[in-house]
Amino acid sequence: MAEKILFIIFGVLAIGGALMTITRKNVIHGLIALVFTFINVAMIYLVTQAYFLAVAQILVYAGAILVLFTFVIMFLDLREFREMEQFYPWQKYLVAILAPIALAEFIAVVVTASWIPTQQGITPEMLAEIGGNTWGVGVSLFENMLLPFEVASLILVAAMVGAVIMARKETTPNVALRAWAPADGPQPGQLEQEV
């Protein structure tokens, strides 16, 4: 019973944080609301006895990814955009109508489908039997998914190299990139001094 109460509390907080994220005008405020949402999702993992994932969620999402976002926001000067219209003028009413309808469809499907519990679900006793959640996840990872694990490292390396190449300052003038630069915008040489 306590589990269910905790699930409801953290779930409502997560949804509230998500709503804050997409409605704040200031990007930093939205980011902080998203950190709040991610921490609540980590708490839901804890309630589900996915202890390793709860810690990984806080470390990777709330720690690494959103700190990366914060750094990039600090690099770029976004103050001037806050005055601009942040939402699409009439599409927002359309979304406000369509999103609850889509959610109602999802919920109707989920509730009317019959879930046959063939098993009891993972219990703390079962986790204790196999040596804890982290042990179980590790054994399952390296027994069933060794190749995907290695491929994931390849994806990360490719993404890091791509990010470094795309985000670095251009030292040699690149004609192909300049071809689509706006004619009335600031000139490339002037930009590099500023950035």
Next chain:
Amino acid sequence: MQIPIEWYLILSSALFIIGAAGVLLRRNLFIILLSVELMMNAVNINLVGFSRFHETLIGQNFVLFTMAVAAAEAAVGLAIVTALYRNKRTLMIDLFNTMKG
């Protein structure tokens, strides 16, 4: 007392719809990236819930891979944001109309 699987599905669909609404609604490229992260998290909740429901830990392995892909996506997305900002001096996505799409 186990949490019923429907609760996980409802929570994750709510978060997913909110993320999709954020992608469709906002004009700021940053908020769109944040909404994509939110949608990935919603899928993770689904995977964890079903992992418990089916008494297997493979679903939790999938969440690890999703996190790796999310980290890669955030790095590449932010690099693209930086390059776009350097060239266009804005992050409002309807001003990126060079390709007339």
